Amino acid sequence: MPTSQFIAGNVLSASNKMPRQINRNLIFNQIRIRQPISRADLARCSGLQRSTVSLIVEELAERWIVEGPTGQIPRGRRPTFLNINTQRGVLALDIHPSQTALAVTDLGGNIVAEQIVVPPENPKKVVGAIVDAVREMIAAHRNRSFDGIGINLPGRLDANLEKFIFAPNIDWPIGNIKSRVEQATGLPVVADNVANACALSEVWFGSSDGLHDLVAVSVTEGIGTGIIANGRLLRGEGGVAGEFGHVQLEPAGLPCACGNRGCWETIASNRAGMRYYAELAQKPSPGFDELLRMAEAGDQIASAAIEKMGRALGRGMHMVASALAPSEIVVVGDITTVWPMAAPIIESEMRRNRLVRVPRLRAARGGSQARLRTAVALVMNENML
Numbered sequence: 001m002p003t004s005q006f007i008a009g010n011v012l013s014a015s016n017k018m019p020r021q022i023n024r025n026l027i028f029n030q031i032r033i034r035q036p037i038s039r040a041d042l043a044r045c046s047g048l049q050r051s052t053v054s055l056i057v058e059e060l061a062e063r064w065i066v067e068g069p070t071g072q073i074p075r076g077r078r079p080t081f082l083n084i085n086t087q088r089g090v091l092a093l094d095i096h097p098s099q100t101a102l103a104v105t106d107l108g109g110n111i112v113a114e115q116i117v118v119p120p121e122n123p124k125k126v127v128g129a130i131v132d133a134v135r136e137m138i139a140a141h142r143n144r145s146f147d148g149i150g151i152n153l154p155g156r157l158d159a160n161l162e163k164f165i166f167a168p169n170i171d172w173p174i175g176n177i178k179s180r181v182e183q184a185t186g187l188p189v190v191a192d193n194v195a196n197a198c199a200l201s202e203v204w205f206g207s208s209d210g211l212h213d214l215v216a217v218s219v220t221e222g223i224g225t226g227i228i229a230n231g232r233l234l235r236g237e238g239g240v241a242g243e244f245g246h247v248q249l250e251p252a253g254l255p256c257a258c259g260n261r262g263c264w265e266t267i268a269s270n271r272a273g274m275r276y277y278a279e280l281a282q283k284p285s286p287g288f289d290e291l292l293r294m295a296e297a298g299d300q301i302a303s304a305a306i307e308k309m310g311r312a313l314g315r316g317m318h319m320v321a322s323a324l325a326p327s328e329i330v331v332v333g334d335i336t337t338v339w340p341m342a343a344p345i346i347e348s349e350m351r352r353n354r355l356v357r358v359p360r361l362r363a364a365r366g367g368s369q370a371r372l373r374t375a376v377a378l379v380m381n382e383n384m385l
């Protein structure tokens with residue numbers, strides 16, 4: 001049971017002068033983290049006035065919050081406890097070049113059901129296969145009301161977040177996936193590139209007030225960054241901010257899918273890690289998951305390949321830290337499964353230049369499911385507007 005003692009000392013730095021949306025996010029998240037919780041305790045832990053809390057709870061109660069049983073306190077009026085509505089949910093789509101993960105999550109970001117869609121060989125049929133899987137997933141969860149669908153995309157969208165304009169690692173026509181899913185389901189669809197979605201998710205699911213500066217670095221077949229600056233996602237002119245993955249670090253390096261040479265992602269992505277292994281071992285690399293398992297099991301060549309990839313990641317993050325001075329860099333991707341091995345390498349590389357303030361470095365919350373949880377952040381963030 002939440003008590004005032006439990007909450008004391010955890011007062012967040014919200015103020016009644018914050019925009020309404022931030023306060024709604026804050027209250028929703030405090031209910032999510034501390035449920036069941038009374039309005040009075042919400043006021044205490046959020047730092048908001050009781051009347052503001054009651055007003056926000058009333059708004060949220062239309063859909064996302066339910067009132068639970070009445071609490072027991074020694075004297076005075078018995079408070080009503082609030083909980084997140086477990087009947088509501090979000091559909092998550094995490095699109096990779098080689099597969100799409102599809103999941104139903106509750107509003108707390110817990111995965112209720114998960115499925116992998118392997119793209120059919122004919123590139124023209126890939127979007128149709130994803131749309132079919134989405135329909136089936138919704139049909140299998142009829143007892144749940146969906147607030148929307150969040151899609152993580154491995155590439156760059158246009159300024160309206162409608163169409164793909166740059167997805168160098170995808171070889172099937174993904175451009176109109178947002179509208180296709182919207183038409184097929186009638187649900188609102190929020191799409192964003194995976195790094196932005198991860199940055200938003202860290203703020204949404206973190207206990208932070210969303211005001212500090214944070215950069216999410218997504219490491220997969222490519223590298224993307226999502227930037228939270230002054231409490232907001234930094235999109236830049238045309239929505240193309242954060243393309244650190246395509247900053248050239250090695251002018252004489254390998255060709256990149258973007259047409260340039262030696263971009264950060266050519267030396268620090270999962271594919272780079274596999275290439276390092278193949279070069280060192282003089283034989284083809286296993287898949288990246290297997291490479292990580294081998295490194296963890298003590299295979300020297302696999303460890304050396306991961307170390308080289310880690311150093312390259314650190315070089316790029318040094319650039320990110322120099323440019324933005326975030327308080328945190330959060331890494332999302334398979335590399336976080338060997339985090340105790342990778343983190344010190346990345347950090348030592350960032351420390352090489354003393355002029356740069358080294359940010360806190362950590363792996364995204366939620367491990368391998370971090371990318372699916374971002375869908376909740378995408379959809380709920382939109383809903384809270």
Ligand SMILES: [Zn+2]
Pocket residue numbers: 245246247256257258259260261263
């Ligand atoms: Zn590039």
